[in-house]
Amino acid sequence: MTENEGNTPALALRDLSVSVPDGQQTRILLDHVNLEVAAGELLAITGSSGSGKSTLLALAGLLRRPDSGEVTICGERTSDLGERQRTDLRRRQVSIVYQSANLVPSLTAVEQLELVGHINREKRKTARTRAESLLEELGIGDRWNQLPGRMSGGERQRVGIARALMSEPSVLLADEPVASLDPELSVQIAELLASETRSRNLATVIVTHDEVPLNYAHRHLHLEAGKLTDVGLADVR
Amino acid sequence: MFLALRELRRTWRRFILIASVVALVALLSTVLTGLANGLVTDNISGLRALPLTNLAFSPGAEATFSRSSLGPEALESWKQEPDVKVTPIGVSFVNASSASGGRSIDVALFGVAPDSFLYRDAHGAPDQHEASRGRPLHGLVLADELKEEGVKVGDRFRIGTDSGSLPVIGFTFGGTYGHAPIAYTDLGIWRQALFGNEAEPRYSALALQLPSGFDVTAADRRAGTETVSKQDAYAGSPGYSAETGTMTLIRAFLLGISALIVGAFFTILTIQRTRQIGLLKAMGASSAYVLRDGIGQIAVIVVLATAAGTLAGSGVIAIVGRGAVPVELSASAVIQSALLLAGSGVIGSLFAFRRVTRVEPAIALGVEQ
Ligand SMILES: Nc1ncnc2c1ncn2[C@@H]1O[C@H](COP(=O)(O)OP(=O)(O)O)[C@@H](O)[C@H]1O
Numbered sequence A: 001m002t003e004n005e006g007n008t009p010a011l012a013l014r015d016l017s018v019s020v021p022d023g024q025q026t027r028i029l030l031d032h033v034n035l036e037v038a039a040g041e042l043l044a045i046t047g048s049s050g051s052g053k054s055t056l057l058a059l060a061g062l063l064r065r066p067d068s069g070e071v072t073i074c075g076e077r078t079s080d081l082g083e084r085q086r087t088d089l090r091r092r093q094v095s096i097v098y099q100s101a102n103l104v105p106s107l108t109a110v111e112q113l114e115l116v117g118h119i120n121r122e123k124r125k126t127a128r129t130r131a132e133s134l135l136e137e138l139g140i141g142d143r144w145n146q147l148p149g150r151m152s153g154g155e156r157q158r159v160g161i162a163r164a165l166m167s168e169p170s171v172l173l174a175d176e177p178v179a180s181l182d183p184e185l186s187v188q189i190a191e192l193l194a195s196e197t198r199s200r201n202l203a204t205v206i207v208t209h210d211e212v213p214l215n216y217a218h219r220h221l222h223l224e225a226g227k228l229t230d231v232g233l234a235d236v237r
Numbered sequence B: 001m002f003l004a005l006r007e008l009r010r011t012w013r014r015f016i017l018i019a020s021v022v023a024l025v026a027l028l029s030t031v032l033t034g035l036a037n038g039l040v041t042d043n044i045s046g047l048r049a050l051p052l053t054n055l056a057f058s059p060g061a062e063a064t065f066s067r068s069s070l071g072p073e074a075l076e077s078w079k080q081e082p083d084v085k086v087t088p089i090g091v092s093f094v095n096a097s098s099a100s101g102g103r104s105i106d107v108a109l110f111g112v113a114p115d116s117f118l119y120r121d122a123h124g125a126p127d128q129h130e131a132s133r134g135r136p137l138h139g140l141v142l143a144d145e146l147k148e149e150g151v152k153v154g155d156r157f158r159i160g161t162d163s164g165s166l167p168v169i170g171f172t173f174g175g176t177y178g179h180a181p182i183a184y185t186d187l188g189i190w191r192q193a194l195f196g197n198e199a200e201p202r203y204s205a206l207a208l209q210l211p212s213g214f215d216v217t218a219a220d221r222r223a224g225t226e227t228v229s230k231q232d233a234y235a236g237s238p239g240y241s242a243e244t245g246t247m248t249l250i251r252a253f254l255l256g257i258s259a260l261i262v263g264a265f266f267t268i269l270t271i272q273r274t275r276q277i278g279l280l281k282a283m284g285a286s287s288a289y290v291l292r293d294g295i296g297q298i299a300v301i302v303v304l305a306t307a308a309g310t311l312a313g314s315g316v317i318a319i320v321g322r323g324a325v326p327v328e329l330s331a332s333a334v335i336q337s338a339l340l341l342a343g344s345g346v347i348g349s350l351f352a353f354r355r356v357t358r359v360e361p362a363i364a365l366g367v368e369q
């Protein structure tokens, strides 16, 4: 980035508010939420089901707009941007890891990653090479030619993470990334997210109602009644 | 089309139904094109083969020979026009009854002047002297089609009420007009056969060879005629407008149906894929990227299916053409019909345009705006 990289957070949410229709009334889902995530930082957000965790990620990932407030990514304010510019910024800087991976059913593991290269207008050959080495790095190099239907849950999530890393983002958002995995795999995936955050200097936000990712987070916030509260520092690994 | 092509390869079974429907529509369209062109040829091939550029009719005749009658003044007036070749022509539909005991035939009787550009040399005529250029045709020169029906040179036919019988001098490529084979004869004989010995020197129309850029309107005003191009004169042939109109309507419907079917299919596909489209957008793909991918996929299917259907349709026409049904299918007609069909299919996929652009990336996370 720029010379002030040190003090500009990769992701900043300021005064974000969102209301959603709830029967006849509207319900305030997020109430003037503030959040900063620095490069290299892993943040965990917990909250009960329906508390607005996914909505918060959608706002941070520029997938939807808040009623009011500002989302800043790598120092770029986004509220005044048009849809096209938001799409562009999302493509370059933000990646999302989904619950149960959300892979494209008709693409093999390596093609899931190549698709990212294609969307980013990367050369076929370089995209392929990078995709193969990413899969290798995440320990699923031998599954490169497998369709999602024939992978295990853990393999799928590793491909999902590899796909998210393929665009070399600054911000990584993970929505319940271990929710559909058994405890042992959960530990592996959480470890993987933590080590990639460190080695790639990512600003990572993990939304979860599992305990496991909390052990790897630098900060732990709780979302309740539209407010984010700091639960305290987890021990830093 | 990174995603589209791989999806096609791996889930091709999903596309069999739509491809079959498009192929069948293409088959139907090709067969109809063959039949329509066959019908047109069967109707006006004789007129199409005449070496003329335009026809002058009497005003209000609407290019119909039987409604038109012109006299010597019109001919003289047209003869004064520079660089114009003109000759009178008489056209009537008649029943020629055999005077030699055979069956009678329905013909379009074309009376032409000797030494004119409409004059037909007969081939297979025994008396070269009589059938050669520059002499009036003292008899009938028949379209080749009639030879196949057993009519021979020397057979005699009676036309009209009081005239004597006319011999068949020979045969020529005559073609048809109003679905009837053409019989050429001398203009004088045509007039006498139809209007008797006391007939005025009149004829149905004037055949013209006009230079390009010729001012038809001014010449028409001077001559008191109504001139149309050869193509426009086809419409005056009995049944022509109705036939081509019907065929055009059916083919237009097929194009519309194909667009609707493909549009409906692509719409359903888009609805089924809403989550995947949301995912692509969440990954930073623009609506244009998603549309290119989807419409490209449809285009591949439509083009392949149309090609297959058109090929099959051409085969059907080739088989049908061996029978008595008039069919005609040129390469250009086939290609034109296929391109139109494929084009309308792809245009149909644009029905889902708004559906694709409206998909929100947020649905990838299960939350919508
Ligand atoms: N556009 C919307 N319209 C109506 N309700 C919505 C909308 N978006 C979110 N919600 C509601 O907001 C709540 C929070 O959703 P979500 O962010 O998915 O929560 P979480 O991920 O914490 O379970 C849910 O009850 C959901 O039904």
Ligand SMILES: [Mg+2]
Pocket (backbone or CB within 6 Å): A053, A054, A055, A175
């Ligand atoms: Mg959620």
